[in-house]
Amino acid sequence: MxxxxxxxxxxxxxxxxxxxxxxxxxxxxxxxxxxxxxxxxxxxxxxxxxxxxxxxxxxxxxxxxxxxxxxxxxxxxxxxxxxxxxxxxxxxxxxxxxxxxxxxxxxxxxxxxxxxxxxxxxxxxxxxxxxxxxxxxxxxxxxxxxxxxxxxxxxxxxxxxxxxxxxxxxxxxxxxxxxxxxxxxxxxxxxxxxxxxxxxxxxxxxxxxxxxxxxxxxxxxxxxxxxxxxxxxxxxxxxxxxxxxxxxxxxxxxxxxxxxxxxxxxxxxxxxxxxxxxxxVTWPARMQRLTRGPLIDAAPGAEIWLDGGHNPACAATLDETLSRLPARPTFAICGMMNTKDVAGYMAPLAGHLAHLTAVPIPGEPNTLPAAATRDFAEGAGIPADTAEDAASALAAIVDRAPDARILICGSLYLAGRILRDHA
CATH class of the missing domain: 3.40.1190.10 (Mur-like, catalytic domain)
Structure with missing residues (x-):
């Protein structure tokens, strides 16, 4: 059977x-x-x-x-x-x-x-x-x-x-x-x-x-x-x-x-x-603008993007993409795997992010702990804290800046969870 x-x-x-x-x-x-x-x-x-x-x-x-x-x-x-x-x-x-x-x-x-x-x-x-x-x-x-x-x-x-x-x-x-x-x-x-x-x-x-x-x-x-x-x-x-x-x-x-x-x-x-x-052409989680789902409902004034890039070269292209978007305070929700060059990923983003909230990737045994991701962000000069998950991170960002640009990034595995659970 x-x-x-x-x-x-x-x-x-x-x-x-x-x-x-x-x-x-x-x-x-x-x-x-x-x-x-x-x-x-x-x-x-x-x-x-x-x-x-x-x-x-x-x-x-x-x-x-x-x-x-x-x-x-x-x-x-x-x-x-x-x-x-x-x-x-x-x-x-x-x-x-x-x-x-x-x-x-x-x-x-x-x-x-x-x-x-x-x-x-x-x-x-x-x-x-x-x-x-x-x-x-x-x-x-x-x-x-x-x-x-x-x-x-x-x-x-x-x-x-x-x-x-x-x-x-x-x-x-x-x-x-x-x-x-x-x-x-x-x-x-x-x-x-x-x-x-x-x-x-x-x-x-x-x-x-x-x-x-x-x-x-x-x-x-x-x-x-x-x-x-x-x-x-x-x-x-x-x-x-x-x-x-x-x-x-x-x-x-x-x-x-x-x-x-x-x-x-x-x-x-x-x-x-x-x-x-x-x-x-369509290709999800590559600087994809989210337009519906619970995250959008929870942040109606925000602009929410999803990107699954996870290495320094991806971060460099993300840096270039952000520089071409209209100016807007940009906050990141970031989860990464412990097999990646996290410091190399953070460095190109430092000039664009007002703040980064680090989260673990649900269900992934090789997720980098949120505290470690936060430390790498701070090492690159990005103000950072941690949250239990993307939804609570989003709520905290919206509370501070209702009209923010919010970038969910750092891993295709995190992007997949977002698409499965929230979009």
């Missing part, structure tokens, strides 16, 4: 003592038992990078769908429900279908050690292989070289968005080492779109591409993108495109848009797809 997906997912959490254990051996074993579904996918676009890979993938999907294509998409982590990770021919996987493929993977695995991300990735690949579509978008979970998504021999295209320092306990502690992991998605002869990179990252990517004969399409060399009077100006060797600015908020989305447009053009898509990518 098939159980609910939540029950099966809970069991899968216990199949390996570590949440992250980077190797592909367990993937190959289970995929073979499942009949190698990774060989039966519609043409694959594989997306890696430290920042921007989810937004870039969302734009590529919006563009392909605007051109009439049916698109599978796999992404992680989810925000409110696991089903968000798997999109089949444009629609989120149904509960019945998800439970079915999870059941099959659990049975085929036979209780042998495998991480949660690995076995659920196998389930996604199984569902995608069985559902007709025109393209498959795979977002790397962590790194690239040994990531569970890196099992497709010959994708149609790969994309590497900006590489920065993150997940150092798994990927290395230099830009060059981390870029080496990201560049692990490059395949022999397969073109790769490369966003603007630190010079150390670019050198590593270029060296691996040369060894594999993988043609690179590099920002500022093969393609250029900029915002121009509220529009998006893109040009490459085939010409100039005048497009709407991407619907996602933030100056960094211009660069992500350029990578998405380059990918679409390499896939043979025209201007209609590129314009649709800009107009139709």
């Amino acid at each position: 098939t159980h609910s997906s939540d029950v099966i997912l809970d069991r899968m959490m216990a199949l390996h003592p570590k949440i992250i254990d980077l190797t592909l051996d367990r993937m190959w074993r289970l995929l073979e038992r499942l009949g190698n579904p990774e060989r039966d996918l519609p043409p694959v676009i594989h997306v890696a990078g430290t920042n921007g890979k989810g937004s870039t993938q969302a734009m590529i999907r919006a563009g392909l769908e605007a051109a009439g294509h049916r698109v599978h998409a796999y992404t992680s982590p989810h925000l409110a429900r696991f089903h968000e990770r798997i999109r089949l021919a444009g629609e989120l996987i149904t509960e019945e279908h998800l439970a079915q493929v999870l059941d099959e993977c659990e049975a085929a695995n036979g209780g042998t050690p495998i991480t949660y991300f690995e076995i659920t990735t196998c389930a996604a690949l199984l569902a995608m292989a069985r559902t007709p579509a025109d393209y498959t978008l795979l977002e790397v979970g962590l790194g690239g070289r040994l990531d569970a998504t890196n099992v497709v021999d010959r994708p149609a295209l790969t994309v590497i968005t900006p590489v920065s320092i993150d997940h150092t306990q798994f990927l290395g502690d230099t830009i060059a080492q981390i870029a080496g992991e990201k560049a692990g998605i490059l395949k022999r002869g397969v073109p790769c779109v490369v966003s603007r990179q630190h010079e150390d990252a670019q050198a590593v990517i270029e060296a691996r591409a040369a060894r594999l004969g993988a043609p690179l399409h590099v920002q500022d060399e093969h393609w250029h993108v900029e915002e121009d009077h509220g529009r998006l100006a893109y040009h490459d060797d085939t010409g100039l495109l005048d497009l709407p600015r991407p619907a996602l908020i933030g100056a960094h989305q211009v660069q992500n848009a350029g990578a998405a447009i380059t990918a679409l053009r390499l896939l043979g898509q025209g201007e209609e797809a590129c314009a649709g990518a800009m107009r139709n």
Whole structure:
């Protein structure tokens, strides 16, 4: 009898003592038992990078769908429900279908050690292989070289968005080492779109591409993108495109848009797809303005934003985004994981925040205690205190400044709880 997906997912959490254990051996074993579904996918676009890979993938999907294509998409982590990770021919996987493929993977695995991300990735690949579509978008979970998504021999295209320092306990502690992991998605002869990179990252990517004969399409060399009077100006060797600015908020989305447009053009898509990518893209918890729910009801005069960025590069883009918004006292409600560079995250925000309230992330064993988050904020020169949760933090802010701009930030896991419980 098939159980609910939540029950099966809970069991899968216990199949390996570590949440992250980077190797592909367990993937190959289970995929073979499942009949190698990774060989039966519609043409694959594989997306890696430290920042921007989810937004870039969302734009590529919006563009392909605007051109009439049916698109599978796999992404992680989810925000409110696991089903968000798997999109089949444009629609989120149904509960019945998800439970079915999870059941099959659990049975085929036979209780042998495998991480949660690995076995659920196998389930996604199984569902995608069985559902007709025109393209498959795979977002790397962590790194690239040994990531569970890196099992497709010959994708149609790969994309590497900006590489920065993150997940150092798994990927290395230099830009060059981390870029080496990201560049692990490059395949022999397969073109790769490369966003603007630190010079150390670019050198590593270029060296691996040369060894594999993988043609690179590099920002500022093969393609250029900029915002121009509220529009998006893109040009490459085939010409100039005048497009709407991407619907996602933030100056960094211009660069992500350029990578998405380059990918679409390499896939043979025209201007209609590129314009649709800009107009139709949605990607929650990336500088998302909340417009309804209990938090809005509790603070009718406030402007509430949600952002799940969690590393120093994300904070730098957040800093730039805040500087472009109309002046307004800005208060943060911040929860972070204890695996992150919290000091590096706080530093770029110091000039924008009137005050920060630190909160724990509910249900997360690796949450940083609120008091520690507060101490990091104060160390960056941000006045800070703590609260038990986001709702009580909001109430205290509204009591002080009813018309404040309130930024809920620091973690995708916190953002997911907000969307699930309050929006």
